[in-house]
Amino acid sequence: MTGNGQTVRRFINNVLTGLAIGIVAGLVPSALLSEICKALAPHVPIFAIVLQIVTTIMFTVPLLIGTAIAFKFNLxxxxxxxxxxxxxxxxxALTFSSTGVQVTGMGDLINTMLTASLAVGVILIIGDRLKAFAPLVLPTIVCIVSGGIGLWILPFVRNITTLVGHLVDSYFTLAPVFMGILVAVSFSIIILSPISTVAIATAISMSGIASGAGNLGVVAAAVGMFIGSLRVNPIGLSLSALLGTPKIMIAAVVRKPVIMVPVLLNAAVLGVLAVVFQIKGTPISAGFGFSGLVGPINAVRFMPGGATGANLLLLIFIFLIVPFVCGWFFEWICRTKLHLYSKEAYIEKP
Structure with missing residues (x-):
């Protein structure tokens, strides 16, 4: 127990859930609109303002994470x-100098999560002891203690997260196909768990082909859950898994984990294609799949020539045709030939 009825498992789950909420709320507007706004801003001035707005929202991610985590603890x-x-x-996210304070981005998301956890821990330890003095004293105590420890450990945590990002990039150089498969399969699993793919990708600054492979892993999970769910669930739920997030099928996966087999096979194929066709992305776009067209829009940015007809056809082939053909084929093999599960395994019970 951690106090106030909090088990370690519940504490960690609240922190991870709050982290995911804050990241998605802060990054989705920019991920969805920034590229479109950059293209249209020179011609339509209103899009320059929209770009400023969504960029500003992105810089508030640490505040959003802290608020979401605190909300999960019912503070x-x-x-x-x-x-x-x-x-x-x-x-x-802030850099202090003799000339003032500068916002330098979203900061280190791992350290953000650790600092928020420390702050919640301090509040749970203090409890109601401050009574009427809480509004006067609590913010100072929490900010100095938790924020101070966060600043102290920041250089160490930042070095670790930077190292992880470099390792992923270096492994892609040494064994690109293997790493493409590994990243795509890993992200297809993570997206069907309570953990946020966006949080992981952003935290370790996963970019380039690693980001593209991660996106295609999410696509494999979305398509797989859509194909399986379509036979037994309402069309709205199935479309939500496809166009929104396959996380809504977590309960079915927990009940019958074997339904992940066709998803993993599909992800492996897409991971290879990510390497062969050099599908790339950014730390912010990784983990979205084709939800909101975030993955394809960012992928086309890094393709030679940009949004040419040939490149767009290639993206349709990789993000739509291959995932659906392979998704249907692997699901059919696993369910009807190997008899790993029945179609009822996809039922999402209320």
């Missing part, structure tokens, strides 16, 4: 804003 308003403030301090 009161003064406790919630204290966690948000401490999280922002420890995130590394």
């Amino acid at each position: 009161n308003p003064i406790q919630m804003v204290s966690v948000a403030s401490a999280t922002y301090i420890g995130s590394g």
Whole structure:
């Protein structure tokens, strides 16, 4: 137990859920609109303003994460804003100099999560001991203690996360096909778990082919859950798994994990294609799949020539045709020939 009825498992789950909520809320607007706005801004000035807005939202990610994590712990308003403030301090999003303070980005998301966890821990330890003095004293205590520790550990955590990102990139250089398969399969599993693919990709600055392979892994999961769900669930739920997030099928996966087999096979194929056709992305786009066309839009940016007819056809082939053909084939083999499960395994029970 961690106090206040919090088990370690519940504490970690609340932190991870809040992290995912904050990241998605802060990054989705930019991921969906930034590229479109950049292209249209020179011709239609209003899109330049929209670009500024979605970029500003992205810079608030540490605050959003702190707020979302505090909300998951059912903290009161003064406790919630204290966690948000401490999280922002420890995130590394601010650079201090003799000339002032500068916002340098979203900071280090791993350190952001750790600082938010420390802030919540401090609040749970203090409890209601401050009583009426809480609005006066609590923010100072939480920010100095938690934010201070966050700033202290920031250089160490940043070095670790940077190292992980470099390792992923170096492994792609040494064994690109194997790493393409590994990343795509891993992301197809992660997207069907409570963990956020976007959080992981952003935290370790996963870019280039690693990002593209991750996106295609998410595509494999979305297509696989759509194909299996379509036979036994309402069309709206199936489309939500395809166009929204396959995470809504987590319960079915937990009940019958073997339904992941066709998804993993599909992800492996797509991981190879990511390497062969040099499908790339950014740390922000990785983990979205084709939800909101985030994956394809970012992939076409890195293709020679940009949005040419040939490149667009290639993206349709890789992001739509291959995933659906392979998804249907592997699901059919696993269900009807290997008899690994029945179609009822995909039923999403209320």
